[in-house]
Amino acid sequence: MAEPIRAGILGATGAVGQRFIQALADHPWFEITSLAASERSAGKKYKNAANWRLDEKLPDEVADMEIVSVDPTKVDADVVFSALPSSLAKTVEADFAKKGFAVASNASAYRMEKDVPLVVPEVNADHLGLIEVQQDNRGWDGYIITNPNCSTIMLVATLKPLMKFGIQNVNVATMQAISGAGYEGVASMAILDNVIPYIGSEEEKMETEPLKLLGEFNGSEIIDADFKLSAACNRVPVMDGHTETVWITMRDDPTPEQVRQAFLNFNPHLGDLPTEPDQVLIVRDEPDRPQPRLDRNMGNGMSISVGRIREGIRYVLMGHNTIRGAAGASVLNAELLHKQGKL
Incomplete structure (x- = not known):
């Protein structure tokens, strides 16, 4: 069996971040290895920092994970799922892409950038070809892909x-x-x-x-x-x-x-x-x-x-809206990336 892909969640304590946890907790390909949130949450166990609001139990393996700051040097992952507010995502997501991370973003910050794929896999999977264009244009080792509103x-x-x-x-x-x-x-x-x-x-x-x-x-x-x-x-x-x-x-x-x-x-x-x-x-x-x-x-x-x-x-x-329209969309995008050998 192949090693699981290490996954981090940026903005892990918020509503979409919680949906990411729900989608990834028992995922056959991804393993949650980092949860990142604001400085006021960093250093705390997830169960103590987040007000869990979903109608199913917080997964035990996540509950005791220590939250780290939203910093590429602190996050242990191959791919990061971003549930950050757009104003913060504009800077942070680029920082992660520069450091070699694949960023699957639910934020709006980069959706309409000419060299950033905006993807719904059933609709335009071929647009992932923009990744190479993006890396050439920006000199990044990693990249950003986005899902729409x-x-x-x-x-x-x-x-x-x-x-x-x-x-x-x-x-x-x-x-x-x-x-x-x-x-x-x-x-x-x-x-x-x-x-x-x-x-x-x-x-x-x-x-x-x-x-x-x-x-x-x-x-x-x-x-x-x-x-x-x-x-x-x-x-x-x-x-x-x-x-x-x-x-x-x-x-x-x-x-x-x-x-x-x-x-x-x-x-x-x-x-x-x-x-x-x-x-x-x-x-x-x-x-x-x-x-x-x-x-x-x-x-x-x-x-x-x-x-x-x-x-x-x-x-x-x-x-x-928070599954197909948000976290689930980003996870599906990352699955497509993996299937195409881009992770």
């Missing part, structure tokens, strides 16, 4: 199988769960009995990231996809699971049944990656599905459910 991940997974119909225009309205803002991100008195029709910088991310993800890698850069996209993002009082309503026009004007079949037939072969669900897209034919409470944990939280496919074309999609 949580809502973007759900959206592009449904747009990819429709690209063959010639996408011209996409409008999307999101209903995003409060966990996307972190435990203390939205005050209870602000969100209970309410919908907040604004999430800072979210619409800008959704309107730009899909064009890069669905663009063409020509060997040296990404040529963005050529269609228009408009987003309206709303925070709703749901714990986990982002729901999106999509309106789309396409050159070939497919029928709802053709769109449904395209979703059903979308089954990229990634090579038996442990985190990859059996079905990327689950089509729901019931008139009132998908729903977050009923569908967010499909495929261990990695499947995206699609329904209400109607003339127009209009449909509704839903996925788990």
Whole structure:
């Protein structure tokens, strides 16, 4: 049996950091060897520094690990998973890449950099070719790869199988769960009995990231996809699971049944990656599905459910924002890196 790949988690005490622990604790390829967090947590055992908020037990092997500072000289790992805030990630992730680490980032800091892969494995695995471009450009021994915004991940997974119909225009309205803002991100008195029709910088991310993800890698850069996209993002009082309503026009004007079949037939072969669900897209034919409470944990939280496919074309999609939309996405990216011999 091959030696496990040593994995570190940056920002290990936060909401996404805890999801990384959940995803990696019993992983067949990765072994958690370092947990890094702020200086106020460094030196403490994880169980004493983190307020564990997931609905399953904190793994024993992690509970007694000592947290180290977010410093490349302190972290013992081959790959690091970053759950850092974007403002900190801009500096720290580069420091790790310079020192030879592979950085699988959930942060937004480097997503739109021309030489940094922004990847959803089922959508644009070939964009990992940018790693060599990045290392040549920056002189790094390591590299950074990123996964998109949580809502973007759900959206592009449904747009990819429709690209063959010639996408011209996409409008999307999101209903995003409060966990996307972190435990203390939205005050209870602000969100209970309410919908907040604004999430800072979210619409800008959704309107730009899909064009890069669905663009063409020509060997040296990404040529963005050529269609228009408009987003309206709303925070709703749901714990986990982002729901999106999509309106789309396409050159070939497919029928709802053709769109449904395209979703059903979308089954990229990634090579038996442990985190990859059996079905990327689950089509729901019931008139009132998908729903977050009923569908967010499909495929261990990695499947995206699609329904209400109607003339127009209009449909509704839903996925788990902190699993498929965050930690699970970064872990899947790292699995693909390993499969391609890049770890």
